[in-house]
Amino acid sequence: xxxxxxxxxxxxxxxxxxxxxxxxxxxxxxxxxxxxxxxxxxxxxxxxxxxxxxxxxxxxxxxxxxxxxxxxxxxxxxxxxxxxxxxxxxxxxxxxxxxxxxxxxxxxxxxxxxxxxxxxxxxxxxxxxxxxxxxxxxxxxxxxxxxxxxxxxxxxxxxxxxxxxxxxxxxxxxxxxxxxxxxxxxxxxxxxxxxxxxxxxxxxxxxxxxxxxxxxxxxxxxxxxxxxxxxxxxxxxxxxxxxxxxxxxxxx
Amino acid sequence: xxxxxxxxxxxxxxxxxxxxxxxxxxxxxxxxxxxxxxxxxxxxxxxxxxxxxxxxxxxxxxxxxxxxxxxxxxxxxxxxxxxxxxxxxxxxxxxxxxxxxxxxxxxxxxxxxxxxxxxxxxxxxxxxxxxxxxxxxxxxxxxxxxxxxxxxxxxxxxxxxxxxxxxxxxxxxxxxxxxxxxxxxxxxxxxxxxxxxxxxxxxxxxxxxxxxxxxxxxxxxxxxxxxxxxxxxxxxxxxxxxxxxxxxxxxxxxxxxxxxxxxxxxxxxxxxxxxxxxxxxxxxxxxxxxxxx
Numbered sequence: 001x002x003x004x005x006x007x008x009x010x011x012x013x014x015x016x017x018x019x020x021x022x023x024x025x026x027x028x029x030x031x032x033x034x035x036x037x038x039x040x041x042x043x044x045x046x047x048x049x050x051x052x053x054x055x056x057x058x059x060x061x062x063x064x065x066x067x068x069x070x071x072x073x074x075x076x077x078x079x080x081x082x083x084x085x086x087x088x089x090x091x092x093x094x095x096x097x098x099x100x101x102x103x104x105x106x107x108x109x110x111x112x113x114x115x116x117x118x119x120x121x122x123x124x125x126x127x128x129x130x131x132x133x134x135x136x137x138x139x140x141x142x143x144x145x146x147x148x149x150x151x152x153x154x155x156x157x158x159x160x161x162x163x164x165x166x167x168x169x170x171x172x173x174x175x176x177x178x179x180x181x182x183x184x185x186x187x188x189x190x191x192x193x194x195x196x197x198x199x200x201x202x203x204x205x206x207x208x209x210x211x212x213x214x215x216x217x218x219x220x221x222x223x224x225x226x227x228x229x230x231x232x233x234x235x236x237x238x239x240x241x242x243x244x245x246x247x248x249x250x251x252x
Numbered sequence: 253x254x255x256x257x258x259x260x261x262x263x264x265x266x267x268x269x270x271x272x273x274x275x276x277x278x279x280x281x282x283x284x285x286x287x288x289x290x291x292x293x294x295x296x297x298x299x300x301x302x303x304x305x306x307x308x309x310x311x312x313x314x315x316x317x318x319x320x321x322x323x324x325x326x327x328x329x330x331x332x333x334x335x336x337x338x339x340x341x342x343x344x345x346x347x348x349x350x351x352x353x354x355x356x357x358x359x360x361x362x363x364x365x366x367x368x369x370x371x372x373x374x375x376x377x378x379x380x381x382x383x384x385x386x387x388x389x390x391x392x393x394x395x396x397x398x399x400x401x402x403x404x405x406x407x408x409x410x411x412x413x414x415x416x417x418x419x420x421x422x423x424x425x426x427x428x429x430x431x432x433x434x435x436x437x438x439x440x441x442x443x444x445x446x447x448x449x450x451x452x453x454x455x456x457x458x459x460x461x462x463x464x465x466x467x468x469x470x471x472x473x474x475x476x477x478x479x480x481x482x483x484x485x486x487x488x489x490x491x492x493x494x495x496x497x498x499x500x501x502x503x504x505x506x507x508x509x510x511x512x513x514x515x516x517x518x519x520x521x522x523x524x525x526x527x528x529x530x531x532x533x534x535x536x537x538x539x540x541x542x543x544x545x
Binding site: 086 | 430432433435436437438439440441442446450451457535536537538
């Protein structure tokens with residue numbers, strides 16, 4: 001049994017205009033999980049992620065960390081690369097260290113390693129504007145990985161990329177996870193992406209946002225391009241798709 | 253897409269040494285070359301023609317130099333009166349630069365204060381606007397009544413005119429940070445100070461530099477206008493006073509020479525500030541990158 005890392009207990013979030021973004025959402029994340037939050041837009045996926053990141057507080061319920069109570073470290077990858085245009089790639093990856101008072105030279109090796117993991121070791125001194133969309137996203141991932149956080153939160157990180165780049169980054173993300181054993185919560189609205197990447201999928205429904213189904217994707221890692229065309233993959237996609245359909249049927 | 257195709261072109265250049273791919277490309281390059289040359293040549297031609305025509309008008313109509321001096325006479329006066337004019341130029345330049353420096357410190361400092369506390373912004377911003385929209389010519393006489401030192405009076409006037417674009421641009425810049433980056437700073441537990449230093453100030457830099465370029469010209473205008481109002485002679489008289497005084501004496505060539513120096517100073521300030529802006533931004537900011545190509 002994997003160790004529990006994070007629990008959401010009956011979490012609800014209502015915004016000032018009486019918009020109920022989340023209602024009674026309960027979810028447990030275990031160490032090493034790759035959990036996808038899948039749902040139509042407006043189902044509160046991103047709100048849930050922001051609550052976990054501590055960017056806003058739940059109206060009801062609570063979010064609890066298990067194990068080491070002193071370490072709530074988080075890596076966050078947004079839909080946009082969210083890089084500082086005035087800083088070089090390595091200086092961007094330095095940011096989380098810099099904010100905790102670490103000098104650049106003291107973490108330079110860690111930064112280089114992290115960039116090597118995403119295949120950008122030769123672009124350390126480039127500026128973001130010199131990189132393509134996919135490369136910028138890799139820098140963003142390198143920055144999230146560099147501090148070796150307990151959990152990485154990703155908010156539709158590949159939604160703005162073309163399919164070829166998205167597939168490539170999907171594969172690379174799985175390889176990284178294999179190597180580092182990190183825990184990831186991944187927000188997406190793509191059935192195919194969630195099945196390919198995750199071992200667990202929480203299917204969410206909108207108005208108010210909540211989890212209506214939890215699915216296990218039992219296919220073993222490492223997964224590669226062959227998995228994308230396997231019968232197993234197709235079967236999982238069908239189940240997930242049906243669950244998603246169910247989440248939308250109840251409402252429209 | 254565009255950058256890809258241009259990099260392809262560049263590889264073609266390196267391999268073959270030939271840039272031209274087809275007729276369309278040839279025409280495009282030719283057009284670009286003509287444009288590049290015209291950018292410098294056309295203004296120069298306009299200047300030459302104007303000066304020549306001015307000279308001819310004076311010559312043909314035998315206009316006396318105390319009504320309209322010929323360009324040659326303006327230049328010779330500029331050289332002959334150089335010691336007087338240089339002293340005046342240095343004073344105007346000194347006032348302008350000092351006022352600009354104070355405007356930078358005051359404008360940017362106030363902008364930072366504004367973003368740190370909305371209450372301070374609410375309290376003071378309306379008065380900054382009022383100070384800006386009231387013509388300096390109307391305020392200056394009052395300032396010279398209450399301020400003993402003439403230099404200090406000039407400085408205050410130039411500062412009032414120059415600080416507002418810096419204040420408003422920098423405030424806008426400090427408030428224009430990317431909301432995702434702001435969230436990221438919060439996730440990593442950044443302090444207010446770190447957020448200001450590593451996020452807000454770099455974001456505001458291009459806005460600040462835009463304001464600075466406007467403020468440079470305004471500081472000069474402020475210094476000149478204030479000097480007209482101050483009007484008194486003696487020690488510490490700049491170019492504006494030189495123009496006034498030369499006017500009283502019907503020394504029209506010297507008026508032109510001083511005017512030439514003021515215009516030159518304005519151009520120089522603008523060039524220096526544009527260069528500074530380019531140096532600070534050319535590696536990363538869109539505006540500076542576009543200017544490169």
